[in-house]
Amino acid sequence: MMVLITYDVNTETAAGRKRLRQVAKQCVNFGQRVQNSVFECQVDAAKMREIEERLLKIINPELDSLRFYNLGNGYKTKIKHVGAKLSFDVSEPLII
Amino acid sequence: MRKLHNILYVTHPDAYLSLDGENAVILEKDQEVKRIPLHNLEGIITFGYTGASPALMHHCAELGIALTFLSAHGRFLCRVEGEKHGNILLRKEQYRVSDDENRSLEAARYIVCGKLYNERAVLLRAMRDHSMQFDCEKISNAAERITRAITMTEKCLTLEELRGIEGEAANAYFGVFDLLILQNKNDFFWCGRTRRPPTDNVNALLSFCYSLLTHDCAAGLESAGLDSYAGFLHRDRPGRQSLALDLMEEFRAPMCDRFVLSIINTRQVNASGFLQKENSAVIMDDNTRRDVLVAWQKRKQEEIIHPFLGEKAEWGVLPLVQAQLLARYIRGDIDAYPPFLWR
Secondary structure, three states, X not given: OEEEXXXXXXXXXXXXXXXXXXXXXXXHHHOEEEEOOEEEXXXXXXXXXXXXXXXXXXXXXXXXXXXXXXXXXXXXHOOOOOOOOOOOOOOOOEEO | OOOOXXXXXXXXXXXXXXXXXXXXXXXXXXXXXXXXXXXXXXXXXXXXXXXEOHHHHHHHHHHOOEXXXXXXXXXXXXXXXXXXXXXXXHHHHHHHHHHOHHHHHHHHHHHHHHHHHHHHHHHHHHHHHOOOOOOHHHHHHHHHHHHHHXXXXXXXXXXXXXXXXXXXXXXXXXXXXXXXXXXXXXXXXXXXXXXXXXXXXXXXXXXHXXXXXXXXXXXXXXXXXXXXOOOOOOOOOOOOOHHHHHHHHHHHHHXXXXXXXXXXXXXXXXXXXXXXXXXXXXXXXXXXHHHHHHHHHHHHHOEEEOOOOOOEEEHXXXXXXXXXXXXXXXXXXXXXXXXXXXX
């Protein structure tokens, strides 16, 4: 399934900026960065839990927010892209 | 059924593969070309020269992602293999079977039976689909010969004999293979199998697909806990993945041969994409190889119902499924190994 992860991390303090870097790093590990704080992850349910766990350990729930949008398996009809920053689909043939 | 992940093919000669966190990152002249999370990948096949970082090799081995290096023309160079997973008891039993001529014969018989059945199925399917365009009599004669060979496999007493029967069926099958090519007959024709190097376009395509399939079969066997080097039908030879070649036999006709025929017959490849070298070897140019890979990957994502398990599976996951069935057979959980029989 495709899960969209977006986040807002409060960067007023040094600790906040550290959290931002860590959250971003974990998101890059599992998904494709489609916009600055928006990631598309092609995962199964187990992997999704793992990502959630990892992110929840990092953030401060009082200051930061995380959103997970589950787009399911039929995600191709649900995404429309306009403009720069073309993404690619990791389930299509990957030939470089 | 297990989900089939994607395979990353790297065809640029100067692409370097490296690891960053949980991503495979492809660099070209120190510029990042693409990054792909490793959990989306089943395997990585690279045709490049510059290779991969040790960190990536280590991580791939750990995650069970098969990393294979092929030469620019698709010849197998090497494969990165991590610590052996799975069960030592299973592997020892596999070696015992492999050492014992009679037990090897038993296992090989199922495999050859599956192979012949599938070869015949390819011929029968072609006759059914294009009965107007063929010399059906020749093809049905060949199918007849293969049917006889199938019944003979049940009675043969030695591996040598089994190989003879297999060869006879291969003669029948490849004897009519040329008839199955319907388009571009001047550029794509069949006059026998040549390899190392392949000397015509069709052989070049076949060899290329066979090496992709070997990668998949070896990866399937390893992840089922078997040793891809200790074979039953193919005997041991240093550096030869005999069991992967055994397992491949069932898939050659329905996966590779049909695939090659269909990309020729639908004109997805044409003669201008093939180059003949001085030593008469035929190789594909970069664009053609790329097109073939895209088509191959698409084919692997098509679904069929597995004839034995009755479950939906992608073509690409079949080598793994069969490897698991083979492991069960070796372990003694099932009395006979059910080869993949394509209908």
